[in-house]
Amino acid sequence: MLETPFFDAHTHHLTSDAQTTSILSCSMMESASVVFQQAKFLSVSLHPWYLSAENLPLQTNWMEHCLSSDPRVVAVGEAGLDKLCDVPLPLQQEAFQAAIALSEKYRFPLLIHAVKTTTELLAFQKKHRPTQPWIIHGFRGKKELAEELLRHGFYLSFGKKYQEKALSAVPTEKLLVESDEENIDFRTFYSEVASVRGTTMESLIKALHENANRLFFNR
Numbered sequence: 001m002l003e004t005p006f007f008d009a010h011t012h013h014l015t016s017d018a019q020t021t022s023i024l025s026c027s028m029m030e031s032a033s034v035v036f037q038q039a040k041f042l043s044v045s046l047h048p049w050y051l052s053a054e055n056l057p058l059q060t061n062w063m064e065h066c067l068s069s070d071p072r073v074v075a076v077g078e079a080g081l082d083k084l085c086d087v088p089l090p091l092q093q094e095a096f097q098a099a100i101a102l103s104e105k106y107r108f109p110l111l112i113h114a115v116k117t118t119t120e121l122l123a124f125q126k127k128h129r130p131t132q133p134w135i136i137h138g139f140r141g142k143k144e145l146a147e148e149l150l151r152h153g154f155y156l157s158f159g160k161k162y163q164e165k166a167l168s169a170v171p172t173e174k175l176l177v178e179s180d181e182e183n184i185d186f187r188t189f190y191s192e193v194a195s196v197r198g199t200t201m202e203s204l205i206k207a208l209h210e211n212a213n214r215l216f217f218n219r
Contacts, residue, residue, distance in 0.1 A: 077135075
């Protein structure tokens with residue numbers, strides 16, 4: 001159960017803000033770090049930027065160990081596809097398929113990194129027909145792309161860089177917010193998001209509480 005007013009669905013750093021609950025995204029390569037050791041909630045990452053044919057089985061084995069034994073883990077990801085990085089797309093696709101399988105096996109939501117790969121992403125969804133929620137992290141696309149992803153059942157998580165029309169178009173029950181790599185004051189950010197969406201801070205806090213609990217904490 002979420003016990004703070006504010007919720008950060010995806011971050012790469014610990015927060016000192018006692019009013020914000022965060023999910024730290026962490027990879028195998030970061031598992032010896034202080035932030036990993038101190039995090040209250042985790043998602044286990046298979047990021048397309050950091051893949052190699054040699055480390056993929058090691059990473060997936062580490063993820064499975066965490067998913068089966070670490071009670072702090074509440075999600076898989078970020079994982080996904082990125083046409084702008086140097087890792088060959090077939091290797092990215094193999095890794096993404098592994099992340100999907102782990103999400104389904106352990107019944108955790110999947111946080112997705114997707115860059116210029118909407119067609120491929122939707123093909124994966126059609127092939128695998130996931131039962132667990134798929135969440136696009138750091139969504140920066142236009143309203144039209146948001147609406148297409150929403151039609152396919154995705155959740156959208158927004159950070160500091162976003163299109164206002166896209167943010168406004170997302171139904172409340174499909175919305176999350178995040179800091180990713182940024183240092184964000186979540187009280188200020190919630191106020192900004194509420195203003196863009198034409199709602200109140202109180203209503204936004206209530207809605208994102210419900211989403212966080214449904215997706216991550218009351219499963």
